[in-house]
Amino acid sequence: MLRSVKSWLGIAAAAGTLAFGTSGALAQQKEVVFGFQCDRTGPTATVGTVLCPGYHDYIDLVNSKGGVDGYKIKVIEVDNEYKVPPAMEAHERFKKEGAVIDGLYGTPQTQALAKKLEEDKMPGTSPGFGTASAADGKRFPYIFPIAASYWSQAGAAIEFVKEKLGTLKGKKIAYLFYDNPAGKEPLPILEDLSKSEGFELRTFAVPAPGVEMGAQVLDITSRYKPDFVVAHLFGRAPSVAIKELKGKGYPLSKVISFVWGSAEADILAAGGYAMAEGYNTLQFAGVGKDFPVLKDIVAMYKAQGKPAPKEMDSTVYYNRGVMTAAIHVEALRNALKATGGKPPTSDDVRKGMEQIKGFTLGGLVPPLTITPTDHEGGGWCEVWTVKGGKLVKTKEWYQGFRQVIEKQIAADAKS
Amino acid sequence: MFHREAGIFKTTYAADMALYPLPIAKWTVAALALLFVVLIPLLFAEYYLAILNLIFIAVVGALGLNILVGYTGQISIGHGAFMSVGAYTAANLAVRLDLPFWITLPAGGLMAALIGVVVGIPSLRIKGLYLAIATLAGQLIIEWTINHVPAISGGAQASIQVPRPDLFGLILNTQSRLYFFLLFFAALAIVATLNLMRSRIGRAFIAVRDQDIAAEIIGINIYRYKLLSFAISSFYAGVCGVLYTYYFGIANYEQFQLIVSIDYLAMIIIGGLGSVLGSIFGAIFVTLLPIVLRLLLENVGSLVFSESELANVISGTRLAVFGALIIFFLIVEPEGLNRLWRNVRNYFRVWPFSY
CATH class of the missing domain: 3.40.50.2300 (Response regulator)
Structure with a gap:
């Protein structure tokens, strides 16, 4: 018995140092953190396993081109398994790591975090789920449906x-x-x-x-x-x-x-x-592969000597991931414009989100106009x-x- | 090591039945109180408090389910639905009548207890798997009712926004404030369950579980105690639901669907059926393990994979490791983590001598 207890303690201690020792130590100076929730293993895993790689690929593409105004984007993804308590844990994790945006996933999760996002002044995006009335930016200042409700x-x-x-x-x-x-x-x-x-x-x-x-x-x-x-x-x-x-x-x-x-x-x-x-x-996002941004992603993979990911073939969900990432990046770009290159806060990113206009990414993103009153962007x-x-x-x-x-x-x- | 019983003599029945039979237990409780009330909130960041908050809520729910399944031997897979009953009762009272949490919280519990008794009625005639299916029906009926009765659910969205709890003018809106709020109720639930199980009612529950016919013969009214067990268990579930409601600021029945009932069953089976400490271990294990595994995999995996590949690897690996660990622990000790802990404790009790 004793041996097993001892060995377990050893493993736990090793795990502890690995888990808490290294995180944060590698943080670079010019870096912005995005939090992104995903469902890769829960009841909607068929969506998540395709949508989330789309999100990462777009961010990688932006980073490979030097980031946004010199800022590299680091994505922290948490798989919430379409459960509500892990979604709260994910949000707190994002906050701890200094994330400026919370990419939500799931209708009950969006509702459960609505209040918290407002208290923490962090914008959350909920493309294709959450409540339709959240389009009203006056009532829900920190929820952004960003796609047709x-x-x-x-x-x-x-x-x-x-x-x-x-x-x-x-x-x-x-x-x-x-x-x-x-x-x-x-x-x-x-x-x-x-x-x-x-x-x-x-x-x-x-x-x-x-x-x-x-x-x-x-x-x-x-x-x-x-x-x-x-x-x-x-x-x-x-x-x-x-x-x-x-x-x-x-x-x-x-x-x-x-x-x-x-x-x-x-x-x-x-x-x-x-x-x-x-x-x-x-x-609510473009379908098919005939978009310049998708060709850029393929080219990025080619430059690394890798084939394009197979998720790209499922264009409907993959493109939705790309679209979500693109809108996040655009909000960051607007925020950086407003701060003049200083590290933006999450509230700056919210304001940046509210200025998105005429950003279509070659037709993959609808002609959204997100304003302080309309967080849905028009419902295209x-x-x-x-x-x-x-x-x-x-x-x-x-x-x-x-x-x-x-x-x-x-x-x-x-x- | 420090766990010495030599020299402690009990001269009265009261001393033998005390909540803390050994002096060390009192010291342990005092140390734990110091740890949770003073040290943790001072030293830990909000993020860790948020995780602890989730654990506290889960502890309340797991204790409730353990009273029913572990102590009384009545299987229920309707626990999540009882939580939603508590949640919506409290939310409606808090929003429509503007009542404070110290009224809505017991009210949510009582309403859940009432519904729990109704769902528990089949337990008077059926046992085991049959009862499991009857409670499953209860779960689905409650879900359906909330979804289709706007008077309860507050509209098509079936969600009611609830204001943050207010304690003497202090709005409990941060994780550290909610930490004390939830810690209080988790501690209360633990102490209440410990005491319940030392009482006549608790002993009757155990008698019903071990052999209901024998229990009836020695004069226990098994109908009464089975329903009482459902009521108490559902009360805990209702309170757990109310705590979730205040924690998230919203009541939404989609948070309490069948999968939640299964999760709570998993907690008490992993932790140990019929034990208070087991419920706590189970709640910690099921809540914390996925988080720890993810942090671990993120750090180890980042050496091998790129950021975007890693996300995919983590999700799958985490699920597999989580499942494997559950199987591993249950093979090592089928009676759960509580038994594992007792084995450790018993070893040190006589250490360094084997007997």
């Missing part, structure tokens, strides 16, 4: 449907959604639009974990027979929806999916591009459609029913 996506989806059908008057739209707060969030927008545009809306909830929706889809295809289906699903659910709708003979060209059901992985899991032909997807979306074995752009960056969404944000602030 679920409200904006609802507006964009209906706008697309209207374009496809010509008019919405008297049409029937089915809303197939994951039965959690994120899935229910767009409902007020959809209901509002159904009144003002005169279409009939019926909702079909899919309970977690969303892999069984035969009854809902049968209800949609055989009983309700809608003119269009708007789907808002997560995880494995989108691929199941594609298969079920296709199997019941519903044309996928009359389906539009929100941003978390729109990746290559979903299409492949549903049985491939031939199976999903016609499926429409909303996107693109529509990409499965056509002939790949995703093809069908609609350029646009904002759907922006006034309705702005009205909802204002109404939510009052309640």
